[in-house]
Amino acid sequence: MPKLTAKSATLLVLAALIAVTPFFFPSGYYYRIGALIFVNGLAVTGIVILTGYAGQISLGHAGFAGIGGYACALAPTHLGLHPSLAVVLGAVISGVLAYLVGRPILRLKGYYLAVATLGFGILVSMVLNNERRLTGGPDGIAVPELGLRGLLKDWGLDLTNGEFWYFFCGLVLLIGAWIALNLHQSPSGRALRALHGSEIAAGTVGIDVARVKLQAFVISAVYASVAGSLVALQNKFITPDVAGFMHSIEMVTMAVLGGAGSVLGAIFGAGILTLLPQALTVFAEYEQLVLGLVMMLVMIFLREGLLPSILRKLRGRGE
Amino acid sequence: MTLLSVEGLGIAFGGIKAVHDVSFKVEPGEIVSVIGPNGAGKTTLFNMISGVYQPGSGRVVLEGEDVTGMAPFRLAQRGMSRTFQNLQIFQNMTVLENAISGFHLQEKGPVLADLLHLPSSRRRARAADAGARKLLARVGLERAADREAGNLSYGSLKRLEIARALAMKPKVLLLDEPAAGCNAVETEEIDHLIAEVAASGTAILLVEHDMKMVMRISSHIVVLDHGEKIAEGAPAEVSRNPAVIAAYLGTEEGADADG
Amino acid sequence: MSELLQFLFSGLTVGAVYALVALGFTIIYNASDVVNFAQGEFVMLGGMITWFAHAAGLPLPLAALIAIVATAALGVAINKLAIEPARGAPVVSLIIITIGASVFLQGAAQLVFDKQIHSFPAFSGDTPLRIGGATIQPQSLWVIGGALLVFVGLWLFFTRTLLGRAVLATSNNRLAAQLVGINTNFVMTLSFALSAGIGALAGVLATPITLTAYNVGIGFALKGFAGAMLGGMGNPKGALAGGFLIGLIEALTAGYLSSTYKEAAAFVVILLVLFFMPQGLFGRKSTERV
Structure with missing residues (x-):
């Protein structure tokens, strides 16, 4: 039997989970939760590239999710763009913005990046809250229908709304994971991981550290943006919360909880933190308490994250 | 044209001159060793040449181009690479x-x-x-x-x-104590490797404490003491230089005899 | 003219709060190289605990004292429980830990107190003082005076006392400090207590003007950091000047440009500083050891 590469193994596990889990859904509502996990997983995959591969941090990636989301709300009505193109427009704006913001910030180290990204996220959410005439302010704004489900129906594939978004988001997550895994083993990805290992040594082998950091920042911004677009399109509504500070924190926490170094681990983390509020109805009140606690505990005791630690244990037992 | 030329390089930390007015040249295929007692400024010199520190004075010229204080990745693009005393793996x-x-x-x-x-x-x-x-x-x-x-x-x-x-x-390879912490067999392997690389035309700039190795493989030796160059020349010349013996070799040979 | 003076007064008032936060950042940064993102939560706790104790019937000075001591104790706990166990961790891990502490404290404040906006009476009444056609609240003088007093106190502590010099020595070279017999763990504890206490004091002084709620901390942290960075990370003088400058920039932005986007001023300053003078106004160049 040919040996499975880590990449195909990850993709197979992911695809199998997406395909099989619906058989165990007690009700249609669970499709919605599944789709939410996939969207969060997508955003967190971007964090894996930035934090897990390149070792950089962002506390403002929700800002890019906000841009992606509001692009889907605004571009169709104001520019007459099809919602699917609005997703692309949002991603482009996010990428360009990440480039412009990242250029000065990424020349410097950790703390500055954290603060500047934090400020950037707050700025975006401030604009979304304050520019009422355009964004509807804190109450949010309606988002047009993507229209893909109707198209599929014409082709004879009749899915409920929940089913459609479940499988559609699952597919996008698979593509996102595939891209992130491609990057991992590619020359560009190696450069990112090298600078994570030692910035000084990365320089001596000719890696333009500032440039590749910027690449990682832009790529992860595009992930967050697309995730934000998907949330908006699925809910047909969006509020500035998507760009809020707590959403940025959620993304980072999901990534480090599952294991920022691995795509599957991070998606696993996204799954746990998305399910938690569903399982505990009182969770809403404790959300910040729990998120903060998880961030501290994981960084102190399980720096690799949950999934890699579990796998290591299992492997250790097997040998 | 000289491959690598270090011209009057110096740097001070908090008013203390760590390296002062050091000059030497490196030609293709040469093995040039920088030696000196601990704290003589060898690694600091390396860090300036390889762009990790901005020199306070002087120039580094690589194939006729002034590359003083250039970022390490740009130096890499121009053919300079290095290893680190405390490993950067x-x-x-x-x-x-x-x-x-x-x-x-x-x-x-x-x-x-x-x-x-x-x-x-x-x-x-x-x-x-x-x-x-x-x-x-x-x-x-x-x-x-x-x-x-x-x-x-x-x-x-x-x-x-x-x-x-x-x-x-690389055209120039800076090796910062490549044999430190290695046993005799490993040292010999590294020794052969360096000679082989130099034979292929790469210039080697070496900081090393193992005097036997330095004397055996170097084509040229630069001696630093308290951040200043006190001597340079072929291994045989340098080892006879009274200033060098006073500053360095006397103590180091004693240490070597122990090991 | 009186309009400008009015803006300057309000800028100096908020600037004093930011300066206190920036000083708090600086103390911990110097002692441990950690940037403590929970710094703003100390301000929040100072305000919230004082409000809570005062509302429970305690006299205001006692309530304030309890708030400052309790917050200082929390600061020490954060150091012991979250930061010391992670010594030597990469910067990214430390950022996540202190941000985690910040989010945790917000969550805890929500549960222990509530999600409402609170205040308590100003220390010397609400009758504004008239100066040159503009007015200033007596409480503003408390805040500005407090910041200056803390700065002078810190300066005396660091230059005139043995303990203060031990802290400075630790910040210069931890290992060397240990070798000459300085208990660096104690220095860390002291730094967190001092920093948290100063943050809480800022909260106590500012709340009658700025009001407080469980979620005000992150804004203070962001602006305090902007101030510390503008002044030059790790430099107390810079932190003081930087904090006041951020306050002034914010007030002038609010007055002449847009009050909705005054919050953005700090962020723009961060970006400009990064662009044009990463070392800050009073900063020194740092050299990485290899």
């Missing part, structure tokens, strides 16, 4: 990946091709992979290729770092 990667990253300048390409796993990206990665395996074989690490770099022995990591630097086919 990518601990988060395998041994093979560490070696491959030495090929960065050859394997890098459009990031979009890498994201989409296009044939061009795979071709670049395959070439680097093959080159890296050859290099690992050359430094005797081919069987450790898939191990986590962090799990290697100290001597192996030293060789891995040299392999990574060699991957760039």
Whole structure:
């Protein structure tokens, strides 16, 4: 039997989970939760590239999710763009913005990046809250229908709304994971991981550290943006919360909880933190308490994250 | 044209002159060693030449181009590479990946091709992979290729770092104590490796405490004491120089006899 | 003219709060190289605990004292429980830990107190003082005076006392400090207590003007950091000047440009500083050891 590469193994596990889990859904509502996990997983995959591969941090990636989301709300009505193109427009704006913001910030180290990204996220959410005439302010704004489900129906594939978004988001997550895994083993990805290992040594082998950091920042911004677009399109509504500070924190926490170094681990983390509020109805009140606690505990005791630690244990037992 | 020329290089930390007015030249295929007692400023000198520190005064000229204080990655593009006294290995990667990253300048390409796993990206990665395996074989690490770099022995990591630097086919290679912490067998292996690399035309600039090794392989020696150059010349000349003996060799030979 | 003076007064008032936060950042940064993102939560706790104790019937000075001591104790707990166990961790891990502490404290404040906006009476009444056609609240003088007093106190502590010099020595070289017999763990504890206490004091002084709620901390942290960075990370003088400058920039932005986007001023300053003078106004160049 040919040996499975880590990449195909990850993709197979992911695809199998997406395909099989619906058989165990007690009700249609669970499709919605599944789709939410996939969207969060997508955003967190971007964090894996930035934090897990390149070792950089962002506390403002929700800002890019906000841009992606509001692009889907605004571009169709104001520019007459099809919602699917609005997703692309949002991603482009996010990428360009990440480039412009990242250029000065990424020349410097950790703390500055954290603060500047934090400020950037707050700025975006401030604009979304304050520019009422355009964004509807804190109450949010309606988002047009993507229209893909109707198209599929014409082709004879009749899915409920929940089913459609479940499988559609699952597919996008698979593509996102595939891209992130491609990057991992590619020359560009190696450069990112090298600078994570030692910035000084990365320089001596000719890696333009500032440039590749910027690449990682832009790529992860595009992930967050697309995730934000998907949330908006699925809910047909969006509020500035998507760009809020707590959403940025959620993304980072999901990534480090599952294991920022691995795509599957991070998606696993996204799954746990998305399910938690569903399982505990009182969770809403404790959300910040729990998120903060998880961030501290994981960084102190399980720096690799949950999934890699579990796998290591299992492997250790097997040998 | 001189390959590497160091002209009056100096730096001060908090008013204290760590290195002062040091000049020397390195030609292709030469092995130039910088020696001196601990704290003489050897590593500081290396850090200035390789762009890690901005020199306070003086110039570094590489093939006629002033590269003083240039960022390490730009120096790498111009053919200068280095290893580190206290090892700078990518601990988060395998041994093979560490070696491959030495090929960065050859394997890098459009990031979009890498994201989409296009044939061009795979071709670049395959070439680097093959080159890296050859290099690992050359430094005797081919069987450790898939191990986590962090799990290697100290001597192996030293060789891995040299392999990574060699991957760039540098014109000048700065080696900061390549044999430190290695046993006699490992030292001899590194010794051969350095001679071999120099024979292929690469200039070597070496900081090393193992005097026997320095005397054996150097074509030229620069002696530092308290941040200043006190002597330079062929190994035989330097070892007879009274100033050098006073500053350095006397104490070091005693230490050597113990080891 | 009186309009400008009015803006300057309000800028100096908020600037004093930011200066206190920036000083708190600086103390911990110097002692441990950690940037403590929970710094703003100390301000929040100072305000919230004082409000809570005062509302429970305690006299205001006692309530304030309890708030400052309790917050200082919390600061020490954060150091012991979250930061010391992670010594030597990469910067990214430390950022996540202190941000985690910040989010945790917000969550805890929500549960222990509530999600409402609170205040308590100003120390010397609400009758504004008239100066040159503009007015200033007596409480503003408390805040500005407090910041200056803390700065002078810190300066005396660091230059005139043995303990203060031990802290400075630790910040210069931890290992060397240990070798000459300085208990660096104690220095860390002291730094967190001092820093948290100063943050809480800022909260106590500012709440009658700025009001407080469980979620005000992150804004203070961001602006305090902007101030510390503008002044030059690790430099107390810079932190003081930087904090006041950020306050003034914010007030002038609010007055002449847009009050909705005054919050953005700090962020723009961060970006400009990064662009044009990464070392800050009073900063020194740092050299990485290899």
